[in-house]
Amino acid sequence: MRRRDERARLPLRKSLLGRLLTVSALVASCSVAATAWLAVQTTSGAIRQEQGQNLSADAEIYNTLLGYAATHPGWEGVDGTVRKLAGKSQRRIVLTTQDKRPLFDSSDDSNGTSSTAAPLPPQASAVVDPLSVDTVLVPDTASAGADRVDPRAVGPFLLPAQERTLLRKASADSAKCLGAAGIAADVVESPSGRSRVQFVSSETDRSMEMKCLASYASGPTPTEGKALRALNQLTDACLKRQGRTGVKLNLDLSWERGYGSGGTDTDTGIPAALPTAGLSKQEADAQQRAAEQKAVEEKAALARAIKQRATDDGRVPAAHSSKHDRAIAACVGSARREQLTSYVAAPALLFIDSTDAAAGVPGFDLSPANTARIAGVTALVLALTVGASVIAGARLVRPLHALTGAAQRMRDGMDSAPVPVGSDNEIGRLAAAFNDMAAHRARLEEQRKVMVSDVAHELRTPLSNIRGWLEAAQDGLAEPDPAFVSSLHEEAVQLQHIVNDLQDLGAADVGALRLHLEPVRVDDLLGQVAAAHQGLAETAGVTLAVPAAPPDAPRPPLLDADPVRLRQAMSNLVSNAVRHTPFGGRVTLRSYVTDSGDRVAVEVSDTGSGIPAADVPHVFDRFWRAEKSRNRSTGGSGLGLAIVLKLAEAHGGTASVVSTEGQGSVFTLWLPVARDETAATGPGNGPEGTAKNRGIPGAGETPGQP
Secondary structure: OOOOOOOOOOOOOOOHHHHHHHHHHHHHHHHHHHHHHHHHHHHHHHHHHHHHHHHHHHHHHHHHHHHHHHHOOOOOOOHHHHHHHHHHHOEEEEEEOOOOOEEEEOOOOOOOOOOOOOOOOOOOOEEEOOOOOOOOOOOOHHHOOOOOOOOOOOHHHOOOHHHHHHHHHHHHHHHHHHHHOOOOEEEEEOOOOOEEEEEOOOOOOHHHHHHHHHHOOOOOOHHHHHHHHHHHHHHHHHHHHOOOOOOEEOOOOOEEOOOOOOOOOOOOOOOOOOOOOOOOHHHHHHHHHHOHHHHHHHHHHHHHHHHHHHHHHOOOOOOOOHHHHHHHHHHHHHHHHHHHOOOOOOOEEEEEEEOOOOOOOOOOOOOHHHHHHHHHHHHHHHHHHHHHHHHHHHHHHHHHHHHHHHHHHHHOOOOOOOOOOOOOOHHHHHHHHHHHHHHHHHHHHHHHHHHHHHHHHHHHHHHHHHHHHHHHHHOOOOOOOHHHHHHHHHHHHHHHHHHHHHHHHHHHHOOOOOOOOEEEEHHHHHHHHHHHOHHHHHHHOOEEEOOOOOOOOOOOOEEEEOHHHHHHHHHHHHHHHHHOOOOOOEEEEEEEEOOOOOEEEEEEEEOOOOOOOOOHHHOOOOOOOOOOOOOOOOOOOOOHHHHHHHHHHHOOOEEEEEEEOOOEEEEEEEEEEOHHHHOOOOOOOOOOOOHHHHOOOOOOOOOOOO
16 A cells, blocks of 8 residues: 555646746746847837938938039039048939939049949939929928029029129128117128128117118119019010010019909019018018109009000909919019029939948948947846846755755765655655655664564574573583473474564565465365364364355355465464464454455454554564563564565455454455456355455454455
8 A cells, every 4th residue: 555645747837847937938038028129229229320310411412412503504523522422421422314324423433434333223312403402301491482493593693793792881881780779680691692681689670770771772783683684574474475464573583463464463562472582671671662652653653554444445454363473473483493594503313322332231330329238138138047047046956955965864874854845846746755755764774673673582582592402401401301302393493483484574575475376265275274273272262263155155256376375374364363362262264255346355353352553553564563572472473464464465465454452353365356257256246245244343344455
């Protein structure tokens, strides 16, 4: 019988393997998450930084080339500007015509020899056209007007040096006048060369401002007047093609609104929302007020003429429409682009590419901040991994160290304290099994010591008797008569009996006990044992009986057993029962088939003194005796019952005992039925019936019964 049942297999969540897998999965997940986060953050930051730098560089390149195109009639001589931009941005810059004929490539050497550069991208980065500005790439999109003409493209409005000097002096005088009045103002120069006054603060004295600006007002210069007249002619031609009347443009490209063709429009004098050509708002206001009287007179004369013409035609002037203003603005814009076409460079395609022709793939270098971030996250993940491994390893190794120390103490022969048992996992079960093993080893060691003492005692008694008789005969104190020889023979037989019992136990322990199995009838065996011990029972005044089977009961099944060894076991039980049964008592031998039909129970019951309940678990231990004095008259060597258990186990069965102190004991051998007899013998079929049917006290209630 096992001392304890084998525990169920641990679920994975409680097992050591499951915990190790959980820790590994947690560390791996944290590492992957940290790596992914770091990669995303670093890559995104680097890409944003690279894109921002590229966009800023592209805008600077585009704006610079746009300014060159606005101030030059062609692309000749742009090589110096392009090389400077390419060197600053470390990019390859290529200009081509709109049909992709190359104008200049920064990858060419200084002699104009083409290098083996990578082919151009399929799509241009931008179109460099000062008459159609890309407001996305221009840093200050407000500098281009609604017609998207670059303000640096002034064309015929570019003033010569003499006119610039006069305008600069007039603007300086205006600024000086304003300064004397306590109004801060600066003189700035437009791309055309016209100087104007720019106020530092918007909160000024309007009357003093107008006085200073009107005193030093300067109208259009001859160059500006000539260019303005040419622009006015182009605008009128555009309006005429649409069936509309012409307009008079001012220097700021505003116009005087009049009636359109057929009297459908009226004049209100609202300026157009177009870029200026050099006049500041203050100068334009001053000029407007200076000519206000003249404008009023002209409007009155124009109104009279239109009224007269409408009277002659019999029509009434129609209300003014905003479509006329939009038509004028469109014509002014187209006229301006037509006028500037010969003064600016033709549109060109701009290609901006990496200088590394072999790479073909844009890349970036990690900044020191990103490198430090990678190193920091790597160190953090490494520290977390090491910390988790140390904690898990310490929890795993701590009980193993305790087990190792306990095993070493056991090796050195020292008593080992029980190892603490932790949670119910592999390590906890190992510690519990180790504690059980240590306790079992301690019990075995104690039994070994007791057995050595008992063997020495059992062997010393006959040897001492033999030695005493021989020394007495040697000294002449005893005569070697038949009684003397019989006494020595009795002691030698006792000594031989102990040696034989020890030999049988040793053979049974190592599995070397030889059995000669053959079919055996248990009822025949009981009769033989009872006949052999009948004389011993009569001498002790004890009745030894084998109850007869009922006439109609079938014979008990056969046993596969060694009849000699089986008689030896039964003889030990019978002699032990007779020895412990008082005069007038009874010893009964019985057999029956168990309810399952696969085993035969052989009982030896007595009406003796019984065994105390505390001693029942030890009756099959070696050298155990209820009478501790080991008096030869009250018991044998203490090996008989141990041999009975070993012989029963060798036959595939077992032995048990049920005893009540003062009433008697029942010793039972449980032996398997022969295989060819199991099917033929039903439950409860036997010469005596079952023990329960026969009413044997304590039978069938043995603890550990199969």
